[in-house]
Amino acid sequence: MAMENMVKKQGFWVPRGTPDVSPHPKESKELLYNRIIIPFIKTVMKAQDLQLHVFGSENVPTTGGALLAVNHTGYYDFILGGLPAHLRGRRLVRFMAKKEIFDTPAVGTLMNGMSHIPVNRAKGAGSLDHAVDRLRRGQLVGIFPEATISRSFEIKNLKTGAVRIADTADVPLLPVIIWGGQRIITKDIDRDLGRSHIPVFIRVGAPVDPSGSPEEATERLSQAMKELLDEVRTAYEAEFGPFEGGEPWRPESLGGGAPSMERASLMEMAERERRQAKREAKKAAKAEKKPLPRRLMNKATGLVKKIMRK
Incomplete structure (x- = not known):
């Protein structure tokens, strides 16, 4: 993750040699998601001067389905988790989100328009089937296996849904780690939505085997995400630290003030x-x-x- 080997591409910092990819023949042409929402979001992030660094985007397939298992530290994760796919031919990630969001008039209309996937926690099986169907149709699906934001900024216990979906759909299961996004907006911490210059790392890891018992496969995914998180945080601290200590967005294990x-x-x-x-x-x-x-x-x-x- 040496920063001297990073170059700017499509508004993001990526490792030198990251290949250019032709636009996806279908997803890149979606009017609402790819031609309205994403340009608007990129404009907002540019106005905030967020320093977005994306690693491992080559692990995202240029065609076909894949399940992206993303750690959850803040409210920007729905945006940041889709950036590696954007670098792979402007592909789109359909995120699984709680049904209550879709029930909100304005936001729900946008979520449905972008074909995100509602999750009814009382009827989880139906949501899993819906995700499997999307993956089999060649879409990228994003899931937060921790279910809710981690206030400690460590990897919480994971639900088994991610490995069961990937195994059933027979698609790659990709761990994705976001670090720094919690500095923008998250739970219990003052938000920083101005021109903050906040650096953010997003890294996609190698595929994790989802086969076998859901419990064993989930443990493999959890271990992969923890190792990836350690690597990303170490690189982040080396590049942008040292920090003073007690920062509310840093975990207790690093001397931060998070619970x-x-x-x-x-x-x-x-x-x-x-x-x-x-x-x-x-x-x-x-x-x-x-x-x-x-x-x-x-x-x-x-x-x-x-x-x-x-």
């Missing part, structure tokens, strides 16, 4: 409980306002009329 994995887990549990309580309160309030069924209303009206006649 430990144990404390982060407790924070996540408390957040889930708050959300559940909020949902139940909303449901109860809605039930109180819900009108009586028409049959009961008619019965009550008839009873009132009978009393009035007496």
Whole structure:
């Protein structure tokens, strides 16, 4: 990852010798995703002067399906995780995201327009089948196997969905590590959305074997992601450090101020409980306002009329 061997290509820093790739015959022509959304996002990132470094993009196939298993440290991951594919002939990544995002009027319309994949956590099997279908049709699919943002910025316990999807679809399973994106916008840390000059590393690793039992394959994926994360963080610290210590975006293991994995887990549990309580309160309030069924209303009206006649 020596920076002196990096060159600028399509607005990103890439290793010298990264091959140019002809545009994908279909994906590069998608109007909403590739010709409107991505140019807009690149303009925003340019205005922020984000220093985006992409490594290992050659591991993303120029045609056919592949599942990108991305670590999750911030809200920009849906953008940053797709950059290696963009360098491979302007390919597109269809990210799996919770269904609630698709239910939001404006954002949901865009998500559907870009053919991202809704995940209903109550009916996970259907979402996995949907992802498998997309992969078999030759698309790139992005998944966050940690499910939610890691407040500790370490790799959390992974769900088995990623290996099961890749194994069923018989496509490459590619670990992807993003580091530095949490400095832009993430949970519990002040966002930095101005002209911040923040450096970000994105690295795609070699394919991981998804075969065998889901538990064993998931452990292989977890180990690959942890090793890749260590390599990326070491290179990042060497290039942009030394840091003073206590930075909220750096993990405890590096002397940063992020919560430990144990404390982060407790924070996540408390957040889930708050959300559940909020949902139940909303449901109860809605039930109180819900009108009586028409049959009961008619019965009550008839009873009132009978009393009035007496």
